[in-house]
Amino acid sequence: AQSVAQPEDQVNVAEGNPLTVKCTYSVSGNPYLFWYVQYPNRGLQFLLKYITGDNLVKGSYGFEAEFNKSQTSFHLKKPSALVSDSALYFCAVRDGGYNQGGKLIFGQGTELSVKP
Amino acid sequence: NAGVTQTPKFQVLKTGQSMTLQCAQDMNHEYMSWYRQDPGMGLRLIHYSVGAGITDQGEVPNGYNVSRSTTEDFPLRLLSAAPSQTSVYFCASSSRVRRSNEQFFGPGTRLTVL
Numbered sequence: 757a758q759s760v761a762q763p764e765d766q767v768n769v770a771e772g773n774p775l776t777v778k779c780t781y782s783v784s785g786n787p788y789l790f791w792y793v794q795y796p797n798r799g800l801q802f803l804l805k806y807i808t809g810d811n812l813v814k815g816s817y818g819f820e821a822e823f824n825k826s827q828t829s830f831h832l833k834k835p836s837a838l839v840s841d842s843a844l845y846f847c848a849v850r851d852g853g854y855n856q857g858g859k860l861i862f863g864q865g866t867e868l869s870v871k872p
Numbered sequence: 873n874a875g876v877t878q879t880p881k882f883q884v885l886k887t888g889q890s891m892t893l894q895c896a897q898d899m900n901h902e903y904m905s906w907y908r909q910d911p912g913m914g915l916r917l918i919h920y921s922v923g924a925g926i927t928d929q930g931e932v933p934n935g936y937n938v939s940r941s942t943t944e945d946f947p948l949r950l951l952s953a954a955p956s957q958t959s960v961y962f963c964a965s966s967s968r969v970r971r972s973n974e975q976f977f978g979p980g981t982r983l984t985v986l
Contacts, residue, residue: 765912790974799876799962799977800915846914850973857922858903858966858973859930862914 758783760849762863769837769870777832777866779847788850789830790860791821795843803845806830817841837870844868873898876978878963884984885953893948893981895963902968904946905930905975906938908959915962921946922968953985 759782769775781787788807792800804815811823821832830847844867848860879894897904902923907915907930917930921940935957937949946965950957960982964975
């Protein structure tokens with residue numbers, strides 16, 4: 757069965773420092789991986805995706821993610837954190853092929869807190 | 873485009889009551905899904921649809937029904953509400969044409985069952 761794990765419930769970072777939010781996955785076949793962000797009392801916003809190609813994927817708001825096939829990881833990164841980056845972050849993997857509904861399997865989420 | 877819209881934003885039910893959560897999208901997406909979000913558990917798939925007239929169960933379908941009579945709408949029905957269904961519900965849609973199928977989410981419905 758396909759699964760996604762986010763090993764940290766919470767990540768605390770000082771503003772201006774680099775941040776990393778970790779994600780590991782277990783899938784059969786080639787993974788389609790996604791990061792979403794949820795601000796308080798809001799829906800999920802798409803940040804970035806990995807389908808194929810370059811292992812470093814760039815997304816919205818200065819975020820990027822590194823796909824590592826040997827370590828089955830897809831960590832989210834940002835070189836310099838902002839207080840406004842504080843939110844709940846979800847890693848997800850597509851379940852099934854592209855013609856099977858696009859449904860996602862989510863990790864449990866990581867709360868990112870950026871302090872001034 | 874309004875994207876994915878959900879109504880109501882908040883709802884309080886008593887145990888045993890039924891209700892329908894509405895979801896609509898105006899992006900002509902073939903795929904639509906319902907998820908529930910619970911603390912520490914991420915989002916879990918309830919039901920999904922690959923097109924009008926076609927629905928299937930997800931990970932946690934018990935106690936919920938769906939139908940998809942049009943491309944735009946995908947309502948979620950709670951048949952007899954239970955406290956365990958207290959959660960935040962998100963509807964999402966995605967395009968079959970875009971092979972990556974990234975999903976677009978609505979703002980959510982916060983449901984409390986007393």
